[in-house]
Amino acid sequence: MVLKRRVLIMSRPYQHRRAYATCRLVWPEVEVVCASNPLELDDYVRGVGDARQVVDMLVGDTQRIEVYAERGFAIRQEVPDEVRAAFERLVAAGYTSRLV
Numbered sequence: 001m002v003l004k005r006r007v008l009i010m011s012r013p014y015q016h017r018r019a020y021a022t023c024r025l026v027w028p029e030v031e032v033v034c035a036s037n038p039l040e041l042d043d044y045v046r047g048v049g050d051a052r053q054v055v056d057m058l059v060g061d062t063q064r065i066e067v068y069a070e071r072g073f074a075i076r077q078e079v080p081d082e083v084r085a086a087f088e089r090l091v092a093a094g095y096t097s098r099l100v
Contacts, residue, residue, distance in 0.1 A: 005030040012036055012044075014058050017065055021074035052095070059090045060098025067100050 007030050009019045016034040023032045045051050062083065068074040079087075091099070 007032055009034045010036060013039070014061050017077060018061060018068065018074065021065065021069065021077055024075045025073070053097075055090065055095050056098045059087060059095045060100070062087050063099055 005027075007023060007027060009016075009023055009032060011019045011034065013036045016036070020032050020034050023030070039047075045054050048054050062079075065074075065077055065079060069076040
């Protein structure tokens, strides 16, 4: 009988991809399952108390998906063109406080 090894990563919803990519680099042999507490975006923004900060965090985490792979901290992942375009628009609009 072969046992499948799994790991559960708990994080904020917007950090799932980065957490997955980091875990897959460190433990390529395990199945990675990402989870978070269910929370509507409006509730998350209300909890943080600053919508601009939330967008800055999302933009920064999106950048890290590629930067961390380039630096060897995570596996490479494809970033869809529409995500890249949205990222570039948000950076151009000044959402840059969480960029690497």
